[in-house]
């Protein structure tokens with residue numbers, strides 16, 4: 001019986017991190033991915049930029065597209081004020097099952113709502129499901145060819161308000177060229193590129209922060 005990489009990542013968290021201590025969970029995953037097996041978490045270098053943006057926005061409602069093992073979910077949720085929430089969407093049920101346990105180990109279940117399903121199906125249901133008007137921050141880290149259609153869908157569903165922030169991972173590697181072109185050209189967004197590296201490597205990558213101007 002062979003374990004999967006997400007299962008081995010969860011085991012490393014349960015072995016090396018302290019229950020209820022989100023920072024130790026983040027550290028344990030970064031250590032596992034640097035020393036044992038690469039995994040597609042946003043990582044520590046881009047993670048610090050994510051932390052800066054979360055702290056600056058101080059959001060009440062965050063939408064994360066692409067949970068994977070919950071690393072960035074934990075990074076975001078650990079910085080939120082008491083009643084703030086992260087709604088995170090994961091298409092792959094196996095990833096979601098691991099993420100649920102990583103988030104629980106960090107003790108952040110009360111701040112996180114994990115949904116298993118497709119972003120295209122769930123974005124139109126957000127308002128009614130969660131009784132919210134708009135998202136203060138959206139972290140895009142799912143399939144790169146979904147960044148643009150899902151951004152247009154969020155606009156159409158009225159989920160972005162003046163000042164909502166979009167933060168997109170991997171705009172260079174693997175890349176999201178159509179998304180990048182859209183947010184940089186559109187008069188509805190003010191965009192800024194944060195140059196960094198692909199998680200745990202020396203390959204260039206970066207985050208694109210885009211403010212919705214309404």
Ligand SMILES: Cn1cnc(CNC(=O)c2cc(-c3ccc(F)cc3)cc(O)c2O)c1
Pocket residue numbers: 040041042066068092141142143144169170173174198199
């Ligand atoms: C299957 N799946 C479920 N969710 C997703 C969405 N995420 C990605 O695709 C993703 C991919 C990479 C990456 C992979 C191989 C490589 F050589 C270089 C980069 C890095 C990331 O940070 C990512 O977020 C994919």
Ligand SMILES: [Mg+2]
Pocket residue numbers: 040041042141169170
């Ligand atoms: Mg990513």
